[in-house]
Amino acid sequence: MKTSDPTMKNDPVKALLISLLAAQALLLFSCGGQEEPTQEIEKPAGLPISALIDNEEFWEGSALEFDEQFGMKDELFHKTEGDYAYTGLIKIRAINGSLAAVKNYSRGRPHGDFFEWHENGKLKSKSQFKNGMRHGYFYIWTKTGVVYSKKYFQEDLEDFGRFADQGASESGKSLAAIELEEWEGKGSEFYHKFAGDPKRGGTLQIRETEELYNGTITALDDKGQKEAVLRYSNGKYHGTISKWNEAGTLWEEAEFDRGNLVEFTIKKGQPFDASQIIDLSKDPSTVELLFK
Numbered sequence: 001m002k003t004s005d006p007t008m009k010n011d012p013v014k015a016l017l018i019s020l021l022a023a024q025a026l027l028l029f030s031c032g033g034q035e036e037p038t039q040e041i042e043k044p045a046g047l048p049i050s051a052l053i054d055n056e057e058f059w060e061g062s063a064l065e066f067d068e069q070f071g072m073k074d075e076l077f078h079k080t081e082g083d084y085a086y087t088g089l090i091k092i093r094a095i096n097g098s099l100a101a102v103k104n105y106s107r108g109r110p111h112g113d114f115f116e117w118h119e120n121g122k123l124k125s126k127s128q129f130k131n132g133m134r135h136g137y138f139y140i141w142t143k144t145g146v147v148y149s150k151k152y153f154q155e156d157l158e159d160f161g162r163f164a165d166q167g168a169s170e171s172g173k174s175l176a177a178i179e180l181e182e183w184e185g186k187g188s189e190f191y192h193k194f195a196g197d198p199k200r201g202g203t204l205q206i207r208e209t210e211e212l213y214n215g216t217i218t219a220l221d222d223k224g225q226k227e228a229v230l231r232y233s234n235g236k237y238h239g240t241i242s243k244w245n246e247a248g249t250l251w252e253e254a255e256f257d258r259g260n261l262v263e264f265t266i267k268k269g270q271p272f273d274a275s276q277i278i279d280l281s282k283d284p285s286t287v288e289l290l291f292k
Contacts, residue, residue, distance in 0.1 A: 057088030063100060066092050076108030085109075094119065106131065118143045130155070140175065142168070148175050176208045181215035190219065196235065198259065203235030221246070233258060245269070 059079075061069070069080050076085045085108030092101040098121055104112030109132030116124040122145055128136025134153035142148050149169040152162035168178055180193060194213060196204040204213045212235035219228040225248060231239035236259030245251040253266035264272040 057086065058091075059088065060091040060093065062095070063092055066090070077105050077110075078108060104129075128153075134158075140167070140169075142175065142179050144179075146178075148178065174206075174209045174211060176206050177211055177214070180206060180213070183215065184218040184220065186220050186222065186224075190217070198232070198236050201259075204232055205235060231256075240265075242266075 059069070070086065070090075071078055071080060073083070078084065079086045086105050087107055088105065090101075090103040090105070091099065092103075094100040094117075099115075099117050101117070102113070102115040104110070104114065106112075110129035111131055112129065114125075114127045114129065118124045118141075120143055122143060123141055124143075125138075125140045127134070127138045130136070133156040135155055136153065138149070138151040138153065139147065140149040147167040149167045150163050151166065152159045169175075171178075183193065185193070193207055194204055194217075195207045195210075196202050198204050205211060206213055213232045214234065215232060217228075217230045217232070218226060219230065221227045225246075226244055228241075228243045230237065230241055233239075237256035238258050239256065241252075241254050241256055242250060243252040249269050250266055251269050252264075254264045255262040263274060266272055
Protein backbone atom coordinates (compact mmCIF):
# COMPACT_ATOMS: atom_id res chain seq x y z
CA MET A 1 0.00 0.00 0.00
CA LYS A 2 1.49 3.33 -1.05
CA THR A 3 1.51 6.25 1.32
CA SER A 4 1.80 9.79 0.13
CA ASP A 5 4.03 12.45 1.67
CA PRO A 6 1.77 15.14 3.11
CA THR A 7 4.37 17.81 2.42
CA MET A 8 4.18 17.06 -1.30
CA LYS A 9 0.58 18.12 -1.40
CA ASN A 10 1.26 21.26 0.57
CA ASP A 11 4.39 22.24 -1.39
CA PRO A 12 3.96 21.86 -5.18
CA VAL A 13 7.38 23.52 -5.90
CA LYS A 14 9.19 20.90 -3.86
CA ALA A 15 7.29 18.14 -5.61
CA LEU A 16 8.29 19.51 -9.04
CA LEU A 17 11.95 19.73 -8.02
CA ILE A 18 12.04 16.13 -6.85
CA SER A 19 10.44 14.99 -10.12
CA LEU A 20 13.11 16.80 -12.19
CA LEU A 21 15.94 15.27 -10.16
CA ALA A 22 14.45 11.80 -10.62
CA ALA A 23 14.21 12.31 -14.40
CA GLN A 24 17.86 13.48 -14.58
CA ALA A 25 19.00 10.40 -12.65
CA LEU A 26 17.09 8.14 -15.02
CA LEU A 27 18.69 9.84 -18.07
CA LEU A 28 22.21 9.44 -16.69
CA PHE A 29 21.58 5.78 -15.92
CA SER A 30 20.33 5.12 -19.45
CA CYS A 31 23.51 6.72 -20.94
CA GLY A 32 25.88 4.69 -18.84
CA GLY A 33 25.97 7.04 -15.87
CA GLN A 34 29.65 8.10 -16.46
CA GLU A 35 30.92 11.65 -16.58
CA GLU A 36 33.67 12.66 -19.06
CA PRO A 37 37.05 12.77 -17.24
CA THR A 38 38.76 16.13 -16.88
CA GLN A 39 42.42 16.69 -17.92
CA GLU A 40 44.75 18.24 -15.38
CA ILE A 41 47.87 20.14 -16.46
CA GLU A 42 50.86 18.90 -14.53
CA LYS A 43 53.15 21.64 -13.28
CA PRO A 44 56.82 20.69 -13.78
CA ALA A 45 59.12 21.46 -10.88
CA GLY A 46 60.27 25.09 -10.95
CA LEU A 47 58.13 26.00 -13.97
CA PRO A 48 54.98 28.10 -13.50
CA ILE A 49 51.77 27.37 -15.37
CA SER A 50 52.17 30.70 -17.23
CA ALA A 51 55.37 29.49 -18.85
CA LEU A 52 53.90 26.07 -19.62
CA ILE A 53 50.98 27.45 -21.59
CA ASP A 54 53.07 30.26 -23.16
CA ASN A 55 51.24 33.11 -21.48
CA GLU A 56 53.24 36.26 -22.18
CA GLU A 57 54.37 38.28 -19.21
CA PHE A 58 55.21 41.97 -18.96
CA TRP A 59 58.03 43.51 -16.93
CA GLU A 60 59.11 47.14 -16.64
CA GLY A 61 61.84 48.71 -14.52
CA SER A 62 65.30 50.26 -14.34
CA ALA A 63 68.52 48.75 -15.68
CA LEU A 64 69.62 47.98 -12.11
CA GLU A 65 66.36 46.16 -11.36
CA PHE A 66 66.66 44.28 -14.65
CA ASP A 67 70.13 43.00 -13.72
CA GLU A 68 68.86 41.94 -10.29
CA GLN A 69 65.76 40.10 -11.50
CA PHE A 70 66.97 38.40 -14.69
CA GLY A 71 69.92 36.34 -15.80
CA MET A 72 71.13 33.51 -18.05
CA LYS A 73 70.89 29.85 -17.06
CA ASP A 74 71.62 26.88 -19.32
CA GLU A 75 71.90 29.37 -22.24
CA LEU A 76 68.34 30.57 -21.65
CA PHE A 77 67.11 33.93 -20.38
CA HIS A 78 65.65 33.29 -16.91
CA LYS A 79 63.64 35.23 -14.37
CA THR A 80 65.39 34.86 -11.03
CA GLU A 81 62.23 34.75 -8.96
CA GLY A 82 60.66 31.39 -9.78
CA ASP A 83 63.71 30.33 -11.78
CA TYR A 84 62.07 29.77 -15.16
CA ALA A 85 62.73 30.64 -18.80
CA TYR A 86 61.04 33.96 -19.47
CA THR A 87 58.37 34.55 -22.10
CA GLY A 88 57.12 38.07 -22.72
CA LEU A 89 57.93 41.75 -23.11
CA ILE A 90 60.52 43.74 -21.11
CA LYS A 91 60.83 47.53 -20.94
CA ILE A 92 63.93 49.07 -19.38
CA ARG A 93 63.81 52.73 -18.39
CA ALA A 94 66.63 55.23 -17.88
CA ILE A 95 67.10 57.22 -14.67
CA ASN A 96 65.03 60.09 -16.11
CA GLY A 97 62.16 57.71 -16.88
CA SER A 98 62.61 57.61 -20.65
CA LEU A 99 62.77 54.30 -22.51
CA ALA A 100 66.25 52.80 -22.70
CA ALA A 101 65.45 49.38 -24.18
CA VAL A 102 62.66 47.00 -25.23
CA LYS A 103 63.22 43.24 -25.39
CA ASN A 104 61.06 40.26 -26.35
CA TYR A 105 61.59 36.63 -25.32
CA SER A 106 59.91 33.30 -25.94
CA ARG A 107 60.79 30.45 -23.57
CA GLY A 108 64.08 32.12 -22.70
CA ARG A 109 65.17 32.90 -26.26
CA PRO A 110 65.17 36.28 -28.04
CA HIS A 111 62.10 36.37 -30.26
CA GLY A 112 60.73 39.44 -32.01
CA ASP A 113 61.92 43.06 -32.04
CA PHE A 114 64.61 44.52 -29.77
CA PHE A 115 65.15 48.28 -29.42
CA GLU A 116 67.68 50.55 -27.67
CA TRP A 117 67.64 54.34 -27.23
CA HIS A 118 70.40 56.87 -26.67
CA GLU A 119 70.34 59.13 -23.61
CA ASN A 120 69.05 61.98 -25.79
CA GLY A 121 65.98 59.93 -26.74
CA LYS A 122 67.07 59.06 -30.28
CA LEU A 123 66.87 55.45 -31.40
CA LYS A 124 70.21 53.64 -31.00
CA SER A 125 69.48 50.18 -32.41
CA LYS A 126 66.81 47.88 -33.77
CA SER A 127 67.28 44.13 -34.16
CA GLN A 128 65.02 41.18 -34.95
CA PHE A 129 65.18 37.60 -33.68
CA LYS A 130 63.37 34.33 -34.32
CA ASN A 131 63.60 31.58 -31.69
CA GLY A 132 66.98 32.84 -30.52
CA MET A 133 68.45 33.36 -33.99
CA ARG A 134 69.13 36.68 -35.69
CA HIS A 135 66.44 36.95 -38.30
CA GLY A 136 65.67 40.26 -39.99
CA TYR A 137 67.11 43.77 -39.93
CA PHE A 138 69.87 44.96 -37.59
CA TYR A 139 70.35 48.74 -37.50
CA ILE A 140 72.60 50.93 -35.33
CA TRP A 141 72.39 54.74 -35.25
CA THR A 142 74.65 57.38 -33.70
CA LYS A 143 73.30 59.92 -31.20
CA THR A 144 72.79 62.36 -34.06
CA GLY A 145 70.75 59.88 -36.09
CA VAL A 146 73.46 58.85 -38.58
CA VAL A 147 73.26 55.20 -39.65
CA TYR A 148 76.37 53.54 -38.21
CA SER A 149 75.60 49.99 -39.30
CA LYS A 150 72.88 48.09 -41.17
CA LYS A 151 72.74 44.35 -41.74
CA TYR A 152 70.22 41.66 -42.62
CA PHE A 153 70.12 38.08 -41.29
CA GLN A 154 68.19 34.95 -42.16
CA GLU A 155 68.25 32.26 -39.50
CA ASP A 156 71.49 33.64 -38.04
CA LEU A 157 73.28 33.93 -41.41
CA GLU A 158 74.13 37.40 -42.70
CA ASP A 159 73.00 38.39 -46.17
CA PHE A 160 76.07 40.37 -47.25
CA GLY A 161 74.53 41.47 -50.52
CA ARG A 162 71.48 43.12 -48.98
CA PHE A 163 73.00 46.64 -48.67
CA ALA A 164 75.48 48.36 -50.96
CA ASP A 165 76.22 50.90 -48.21
CA GLN A 166 76.42 49.48 -44.69
CA GLY A 167 76.76 52.83 -42.94
CA ALA A 168 79.48 54.79 -41.17
CA SER A 169 81.03 51.61 -39.77
CA GLU A 170 82.75 51.16 -43.15
CA SER A 171 85.15 53.92 -42.09
CA GLY A 172 86.71 51.48 -39.62
CA LYS A 173 85.92 53.71 -36.65
CA SER A 174 83.99 52.42 -33.68
CA LEU A 175 80.58 53.83 -32.80
CA ALA A 176 82.11 55.49 -29.72
CA ALA A 177 84.86 57.14 -31.80
CA ILE A 178 82.33 58.62 -34.23
CA GLU A 179 79.98 59.84 -31.49
CA LEU A 180 82.81 61.48 -29.52
CA GLU A 181 84.43 63.32 -32.44
CA GLU A 182 82.66 66.48 -31.25
CA TRP A 183 82.08 66.18 -27.50
CA GLU A 184 80.87 68.78 -25.01
CA GLY A 185 80.41 68.26 -21.29
CA LYS A 186 81.49 68.94 -17.71
CA GLY A 187 84.58 67.62 -15.98
CA SER A 188 82.68 64.93 -14.10
CA GLU A 189 81.30 63.61 -17.40
CA PHE A 190 84.68 63.89 -19.10
CA TYR A 191 86.29 61.21 -16.94
CA HIS A 192 83.48 58.76 -17.72
CA LYS A 193 84.22 59.11 -21.44
CA PHE A 194 87.99 59.56 -21.59
CA ALA A 195 91.17 58.37 -19.89
CA GLY A 196 94.81 59.49 -20.00
CA ASP A 197 96.74 62.72 -19.54
CA PRO A 198 98.19 64.37 -22.67
CA LYS A 199 99.40 67.36 -20.60
CA ARG A 200 102.24 65.23 -19.20
CA GLY A 201 103.39 63.67 -22.42
CA GLY A 202 100.76 60.94 -22.39
CA THR A 203 97.81 60.37 -24.66
CA LEU A 204 94.04 60.69 -24.35
CA GLN A 205 92.01 57.54 -24.96
CA ILE A 206 88.33 56.72 -25.30
CA ARG A 207 87.60 54.87 -22.08
CA GLU A 208 85.07 52.42 -23.58
CA THR A 209 87.22 51.19 -26.46
CA GLU A 210 90.76 52.28 -25.43
CA GLU A 211 91.22 53.93 -28.85
CA LEU A 212 93.43 56.99 -29.17
CA TYR A 213 91.14 59.99 -29.34
CA ASN A 214 90.69 62.07 -32.49
CA GLY A 215 88.39 65.05 -32.29
CA THR A 216 87.44 68.19 -30.38
CA ILE A 217 86.41 68.46 -26.74
CA THR A 218 84.56 71.48 -25.37
CA ALA A 219 84.92 71.44 -21.59
CA LEU A 220 82.28 73.21 -19.46
CA ASP A 221 82.50 74.35 -15.84
CA ASP A 222 79.89 73.53 -13.19
CA LYS A 223 77.78 76.47 -14.35
CA GLY A 224 77.78 75.27 -17.95
CA GLN A 225 80.12 78.01 -19.17
CA LYS A 226 82.86 77.23 -21.69
CA GLU A 227 86.11 76.41 -19.92
CA ALA A 228 88.31 75.03 -22.69
CA VAL A 229 88.35 73.80 -26.28
CA LEU A 230 90.86 70.97 -26.77
CA ARG A 231 91.73 69.42 -30.12
CA TYR A 232 93.39 66.02 -30.48
CA SER A 233 95.04 63.84 -33.09
CA ASN A 234 95.93 60.27 -32.11
CA GLY A 235 95.45 61.16 -28.47
CA LYS A 236 97.74 64.24 -28.47
CA TYR A 237 97.05 67.99 -28.58
CA HIS A 238 96.87 69.09 -32.20
CA GLY A 239 95.72 72.45 -33.52
CA THR A 240 94.42 75.38 -31.47
CA ILE A 241 94.01 74.83 -27.71
CA SER A 242 91.95 77.53 -25.95
CA LYS A 243 91.12 78.15 -22.28
CA TRP A 244 88.81 80.69 -20.59
CA ASN A 245 88.81 82.08 -17.06
CA GLU A 246 85.79 82.21 -14.71
CA ALA A 247 84.80 85.64 -16.06
CA GLY A 248 84.45 84.15 -19.54
CA THR A 249 87.58 85.85 -20.91
CA LEU A 250 89.80 83.94 -23.33
CA TRP A 251 92.80 83.49 -21.04
CA GLU A 252 95.21 81.22 -22.91
CA GLU A 253 95.54 80.04 -26.48
CA ALA A 254 98.30 78.05 -28.12
CA GLU A 255 99.05 76.09 -31.26
CA PHE A 256 100.15 72.43 -31.07
CA ASP A 257 101.44 70.01 -33.66
CA ARG A 258 100.90 66.34 -32.72
CA GLY A 259 101.58 66.99 -29.07
CA ASN A 260 104.35 69.58 -29.51
CA LEU A 261 103.81 73.24 -28.60
CA VAL A 262 104.41 75.48 -31.61
CA GLU A 263 103.58 78.88 -30.12
CA PHE A 264 101.48 80.81 -27.67
CA THR A 265 99.05 83.31 -29.19
CA ILE A 266 97.31 84.49 -26.00
CA LYS A 267 98.68 84.48 -22.46
CA LYS A 268 96.78 85.77 -19.41
CA GLY A 269 94.15 87.29 -21.62
CA GLN A 270 96.62 89.29 -23.73
CA PRO A 271 98.23 88.66 -27.12
CA PHE A 272 101.49 86.86 -26.47
CA ASP A 273 104.78 88.25 -27.74
CA ALA A 274 107.31 85.43 -27.95
CA SER A 275 110.19 87.90 -27.83
CA GLN A 276 109.22 89.38 -24.47
CA ILE A 277 111.23 88.68 -21.33
CA ILE A 278 109.42 86.18 -19.13
CA ASP A 279 109.87 86.06 -15.35
CA LEU A 280 109.92 82.30 -14.88
CA SER A 281 109.88 82.60 -11.09
CA LYS A 282 106.33 84.01 -11.30
CA ASP A 283 105.07 81.58 -13.92
CA PRO A 284 107.10 78.34 -13.84
CA SER A 285 104.44 76.50 -15.90
CA THR A 286 105.61 78.44 -18.96
CA VAL A 287 108.88 76.51 -18.93
CA GLU A 288 107.08 73.25 -19.51
CA LEU A 289 104.90 74.68 -22.28
CA LEU A 290 107.58 76.61 -24.17
CA PHE A 291 110.71 74.54 -23.77
CA LYS A 292 109.72 70.90 -23.26
